[in-house]
Amino acid sequence: xxxxxxxxxxxxxxxxxxxxxxxxxxxxxxxxxxxxxxxxxxxxxxxxxxxxxxxxxxxxxxxxxxxxxxxxxxxxxxxxxxxxxxxxxxxxxxxxxxxxxxxxxxxxxxxx
Amino acid sequence: xxxxxxxxxxxxxxxxxxxxxxxxxxxxxxxxxxxxxxxxxxxxxxxxxxxxxxxxxxxxxxxxxxxxxxxxxxxxxxxxxxxxxxxxxxxxxxxxxxxxxxxxxxxxxxxxxxxxxxxxxxxxxxxxxxxxxxxxxxxxxxxxxxxxxxxxxxxxxxxxxxxxxxxxxxxxxxxxxxxxxxxxxxxxxxxxxxxxxxxxxxxxxxxxxxxxxxxxxxxxxxxxxxxxxxxxxxxxxxxxxxxxxxxxxxxxxxxxxxxxxxxxxxxxxxxxxxxxxxxxxxxxxxxxxxxxxxxxxxxxxxxxxxxxxxxxxxxxxxxxxxxxxxxxxxxxx
Amino acid sequence: xxxxxxxxxxxxxxxxxxxxxxxxxxxxxxxxxxxxxxxxxxxxxxxxxxxxxxxxxxxxxxxxxxxxxxxxxxxxxxxxxxxxxxxxxxxxxxxxxxxxxxxxxxxxxxxxxxxxxxxxxxxxxxxxxxxxxxxxxxxxxxxxxxxxxxxxxxxxxxxxxxxxxxxxxxxxxxxx
Numbered sequence: 001x002x003x004x005x006x007x008x009x010x011x012x013x014x015x016x017x018x019x020x021x022x023x024x025x026x027x028x029x030x031x032x033x034x035x036x037x038x039x040x041x042x043x044x045x046x047x048x049x050x051x052x053x054x055x056x057x058x059x060x061x062x063x064x065x066x067x068x069x070x071x072x073x074x075x076x077x078x079x080x081x082x083x084x085x086x087x088x089x090x091x092x093x094x095x096x097x098x099x100x101x102x103x104x105x106x107x108x109x110x111x112x
Numbered sequence: 113x114x115x116x117x118x119x120x121x122x123x124x125x126x127x128x129x130x131x132x133x134x135x136x137x138x139x140x141x142x143x144x145x146x147x148x149x150x151x152x153x154x155x156x157x158x159x160x161x162x163x164x165x166x167x168x169x170x171x172x173x174x175x176x177x178x179x180x181x182x183x184x185x186x187x188x189x190x191x192x193x194x195x196x197x198x199x200x201x202x203x204x205x206x207x208x209x210x211x212x213x214x215x216x217x218x219x220x221x222x223x224x225x226x227x228x229x230x231x232x233x234x235x236x237x238x239x240x241x242x243x244x245x246x247x248x249x250x251x252x253x254x255x256x257x258x259x260x261x262x263x264x265x266x267x268x269x270x271x272x273x274x275x276x277x278x279x280x281x282x283x284x285x286x287x288x289x290x291x292x293x294x295x296x297x298x299x300x301x302x303x304x305x306x307x308x309x310x311x312x313x314x315x316x317x318x319x320x321x322x323x324x325x326x327x328x329x330x331x332x333x334x335x336x337x338x339x340x341x342x343x344x345x346x347x348x349x350x351x352x353x354x355x356x357x358x359x360x361x362x363x364x365x366x367x368x369x370x371x372x373x374x375x376x377x378x379x380x381x382x383x384x385x386x387x388x389x390x391x392x393x394x395x396x397x398x399x400x401x402x403x404x405x406x407x408x409x410x411x412x413x414x415x416x417x418x419x420x421x422x423x424x425x426x427x428x429x430x431x432x433x434x435x436x437x438x439x440x441x442x443x444x445x
Numbered sequence: 446x447x448x449x450x451x452x453x454x455x456x457x458x459x460x461x462x463x464x465x466x467x468x469x470x471x472x473x474x475x476x477x478x479x480x481x482x483x484x485x486x487x488x489x490x491x492x493x494x495x496x497x498x499x500x501x502x503x504x505x506x507x508x509x510x511x512x513x514x515x516x517x518x519x520x521x522x523x524x525x526x527x528x529x530x531x532x533x534x535x536x537x538x539x540x541x542x543x544x545x546x547x548x549x550x551x552x553x554x555x556x557x558x559x560x561x562x563x564x565x566x567x568x569x570x571x572x573x574x575x576x577x578x579x580x581x582x583x584x585x586x587x588x589x590x591x592x593x594x595x596x597x598x599x600x601x602x603x604x605x606x607x608x609x610x611x612x613x614x615x616x617x618x619x620x621x
Binding site: 015076077079097 | 127128131132135181200201202203204205206207208209211212228229236266270273274276277280281284287288289290291292293352353355356359416417420421424425428429432435436439440442443
Binding site: 060069 | 503504508509511512515516578582587590591595598602604
């Protein structure tokens, strides 16, 4: 793993830096403005975007935890005492599905 | 990282050498995929595709790289200096690190595993490093200081997280059947029986669709939808920094194809002698990449609300059902 | 080698944690928290807790921080404080901090340090692997495991209720 991470750092760093070494340098004012198509440029880092982004992020946390919990338990399904594991998985998924149905019925999955 | 229980220890120089070889092979693969894609897209649209540079256009990727390398390194005034430079490197780092878990064969000659790393957490390793690429995209978009970049970054963030769950659940079916998270074990479990693509066909479909979305490939290329967002998170990038995002996308395609090949298509197992294993693996990866290209040429881009409802209202319930049905079947049989 | 990794992780974790409270821009604070979480995952790896490390990255750095990033991007790079100072907070804050420090010191000195040795624990084969964690979840921690899914159900309901109360975008993004 260390080798791959090291390779990634080297290659990524090289790609980022190479243009400084190889490329021409002709800066101009217009070139360094943010891209805009026919309008005056404006720099903003805050946007009032829709509530759906938060909804998606919150629901993602819930289901991500579900997946992370199910992985170590799912691995054991084939090993021993399968019926017991199956019941536990089914119960776990069922409870989350109830929440999922509720979220769906309340319309939180509709993108606004 | 501690390797899974494989019963042997590799010398560190072997690890370095094999990592370099795997990385070099895939790095060599990326320009070929690039050319293949442009050629195939051309043929799909009754064109020739690139055919000017070199014989039959074979040197086109090389020319592209030279062009990108000779560009000026510039920085928009509005960009946050360090973050803006780090972001593309993060994406490359994430893509390179996930390459490590693609297995090209089992342990050969008793002491060399033909894979970068075989960890007990297996596929979770890919998800963990995948989350770094999320920050690469988001930082790139945010630090550019352009509204197109930022909108593109927010879109790709919401898209990535929407499809990651379905991806994880789709793989859970295979994991239950194989009883292991390690890609090497899973590929070996398919050696004597049928490939998991047949019993887990729904899982395979969900995984591939989620894979298209995770790599920002058409028809899910909303973050860089050029008609509305110019180029999304990489609007303000140029030269090799733009190239970094571009290359990372292709490397992630290889990773997704590699995971799918190992988990659903039997990995390196195939007819013929054992030494053909890595070639089988590469062949399966290339077939899946052609699928990526075919889908790109066929399907129009989705609207953003369609993209979200496909992820949450279709793929997620399907993947959950798939998990439950698979769990019951595994226990019954 | 292991010591170098430990100190790199420890410096990352501490530096990230300090940067979270020291930086004024909320977006940078969130990024510092991400660095902190990745460093923690590295420390877990050193303890042979592979599954915990992966779960740490996937759940915290990959999911919870996404919500934080969304909220921070929404609030934007504001340099001024988001609300007025509470009267007397300059005196109260160090006092509460010192009390917390003393309390934690008592807890750490009283329990943990005695069991520390020079050799370290013997690690059984397969320790920290998903199988081992799964077995623990199904045997020793069965009730917490199922309670977690109930908790997630409640959280899903709570998220929808919070978001639905105001049709316009909420300003803090609700609870995390």
